Amino acid sequence: MATYYFKVGTGEPFTDKTDAGDDAVAKGQAVKADNAPDNTEAWRMTYNFSTNSVDVYESSMNNDDAQAAKKAKVDADAKASNDALKQAQKDLDAADA
Numbered sequence: 001m002a003t004y005y006f007k008v009g010t011g012e013p014f015t016d017k018t019d020a021g022d023d024a025v026a027k028g029q030a031v032k033a034d035n036a037p038d039n040t041e042a043w044r045m046t047y048n049f050s051t052n053s054v055d056v057y058e059s060s061m062n063n064d065d066a067q068a069a070k071k072a073k074v075d076a077d078a079k080a081s082n083d084a085l086k087q088a089q090k091d092l093d094a095a096d097a
Contacts, residue, residue, distance in 0.1 A: 003034050005024060006054075011049060014029075015030075037059075041066075
C-alpha cells in the first residue's frame with residue numbers, strides 16, 4: 001500500500017509527496033491515507049470519509065482498461081445530454097409552429 005494525500009471535503013487526490021502532503025494536513029487542507037493502492041493513477045482514487053478508506057474507480061480493471069471505460073462513460077453521457085438538448089429544441093420549435 002502507498003501513502004497518498006486527499007483534499008478535505010471533496011476527497012479528490014492531492015499529492016503523493018510527503019512534504020507537501022504533511023504541510024496540507026497540518027493546515028487542515030488534506031487527509032493522509034496510508035491505504036492507497038500501489039500503481040494506480042491518481043484520477044482513479046477518491047477518499048471516502050464515511051469509511052476512512054480509498055475508493056478506486058473500476059477497481060477490478062488495470063489503468064488502461066479503466067481509462068477506456070471512463071472515456072466510454074463520458075462519451076455516452078455527452079451523447080445523452082446532446083440528444084436531450086436536441087429534443088428540447090425540437091419541442092420548442094414545434095410549440096412555436
